[in-house]
């Protein structure tokens with residue numbers, strides 16, 4: 001890389017924490033961050049899953065796994081002190097962990113509503129609040145802006161079908177992204193979101209196997225393909241790097257053109 005490109009996009013000496021890094025979109029994002037030079041700290045409920053950390057280390061990067069079940073608020077609230085036992089600063093937070101539950105709206109179970117709102121919104125609020133407070137109160141001289149990125153969805157803008165809880169949570173993600181950005185953009189913290197379109201992962205397996213839905217979805221995607229987890233490496237590196245210092249409270253679409261139709 002030229003010095004010019006490095007000065008815009010390098011994540012060397014940055015410490016990045018990420019949820020949802022065990023598989024799917026989060027695994028690719030974690031590998032992308034490490035490839036750009038960051039030490040990646042994976043927040044996982046399953047400590048025995050070392051796949052992503054192993055891949056990063058094999059490629060010459062730095063990765064550490066820390067236990068955190070996004071369904072347990074005491075564990076979520078303990079993340080910052082735990083991470084600060086390993087590194088002095090947290091420079092980047094990526095909220096990518098998430099779950100999906102599908103039922104017809106009239107039968108949507110209350111427990112599933114609570115589970116989805118806990119994992120997809122409350123834990124994200126707690127992590128942004130706590131990591132942001134660390135970024136605001138630690139000495140960041142010479143470290144550049146703090147960067148916080150949460151994974152939203154097309155149903156941050158649309159209603160979807162059979163996914164009312166997921167839709168509420170993802171509308172909430174774009175909402176709190178703007179709320180935190182309004183308070184912190186002048187204080188050296190960029191808070192943004194990324195809205196994926198239809199991406200081939202475990203989460204969308206049922207949709208891909210439903211021939212009718214799958215065909216309808218493809219017909220609306222101008223790029224004429226489902227997205228891949230690796231499509232998120234570039235956008236996340238951009239939003240994590242000095243190249244995006246004036247991007248605040250935004251939700252970037254990475255959807256093959258879906259929202260333009």
Ligand SMILES: NC(=O)c1ccc[n+]([C@@H]2O[C@H](COP(=O)([O-])OP(=O)(O)OC[C@H]3O[C@@H](n4cnc5c(N)ncnc54)[C@H](OP(=O)(O)O)[C@@H]3O)[C@@H](O)[C@H]2O)c1
Pocket residue numbers: 019020021022023024025026043044045046068069070071095096097098099119151152153154195196197198199200201202203204
């Ligand atoms: N795929 C899509 O088309 C699409 C579209 C729009 C938005 N998104 C969003 O993108 C993000 C990643 O989605 P994906 O498709 O990559 O999903 P995925 O393949 O199903 O992966 C979900 C990730 O979340 C983690 N997770 C779930 N519950 C957790 C918990 N209680 N504690 C800790 N980690 C937990 C999983 O960890 P385990 O391995 O331990 O289960 C896994 O790493 C999600 O926020 C999702 O809503 C996806």
